[in-house]
Amino acid sequence: MTPDNTADEVLVLRASDEARAMVIGLRASEDDAASLALWIEVTGSSGDAYTYDIYFQPVADAQPTDWSDQQGELIIVVPSESIAKLSGAVLDVNTEGGESGMIIVNPNQPPRVASPPMAGPPADLSGDVAQRILQVLEQQINPSIAAHGGRADLVAVEDESAYLRLSGGCAGCGMAAVTLSQGIEVALRESVPEITRVIDVTDHASGANPYYEAAKK
Numbered sequence: 001m002t003p004d005n006t007a008d009e010v011l012v013l014r015a016s017d018e019a020r021a022m023v024i025g026l027r028a029s030e031d032d033a034a035s036l037a038l039w040i041e042v043t044g045s046s047g048d049a050y051t052y053d054i055y056f057q058p059v060a061d062a063q064p065t066d067w068s069d070q071q072g073e074l075i076i077v078v079p080s081e082s083i084a085k086l087s088g089a090v091l092d093v094n095t096e097g098g099e100s101g102m103i104i105v106n107p108n109q110p111p112r113v114a115s116p117p118m119a120g121p122p123a124d125l126s127g128d129v130a131q132r133i134l135q136v137l138e139q140q141i142n143p144s145i146a147a148h149g150g151r152a153d154l155v156a157v158e159d160e161s162a163y164l165r166l167s168g169g170c171a172g173c174g175m176a177a178v179t180l181s182q183g184i185e186v187a188l189r190e191s192v193p194e195i196t197r198v199i200d201v202t203d204h205a206s207g208a209n210p211y212y213e214a215a216k217k
Helices: 017-027 078-088 129-147 175-190
Strands: 011-014 034-046 049-058 067-073 074-078 090-093 101-106 148-158 161-167 195-198
Touching: 011 017, 011 067, 011 074, 017 074, 017 101, 017 148, 034 129, 049 078, 049 129, 074 078, 129 148, 175 195
Parallel strands: 011 090, 034 074, 161 195
Antiparallel strands: 034 049, 067 074, 090 101, 148 161
């Protein structure tokens, strides 16, 4: 028995004639083929597109809240959790590359996930110590490491620590630690005696800038 279409008779997903013929041909090799519907559900996302699971399952397993529709000799079932994500989609056949396969053309996209807020306190570079550090960086340090395509930027000042981010040729450089301890740190501590520790917050493994994390007390 075909389950009632509970989505107010809205056509959630349509199978093209070619896709329907392919599915019916595949279903023919299944046991008790006449009792099977084609189930399509959203399982997750990858980038800007949803990922899917497409399988045969008895029509009788459909719940009242699932969407179902008989299209020719084929019944299609979409579980309730996937109805909104598949609304308006088309199951079609992709013949590119010389091999036929099924493809879902879906006008819907996964919601974009907002980036988490930066951890730690906001950087305040308006103080006297921070301004003197910036002056040393711009007048002494950056002109020197610029010859190697590098640059050092002040991220934050906390107590007696200065947090620096290295970029350009210094990001990911195997000599970055030496540059920091023997060059930058020495110059900063000489010019700004309030600073006793210089901390590199560069993500050298990936080249991406990490968030500023407050020093542990």
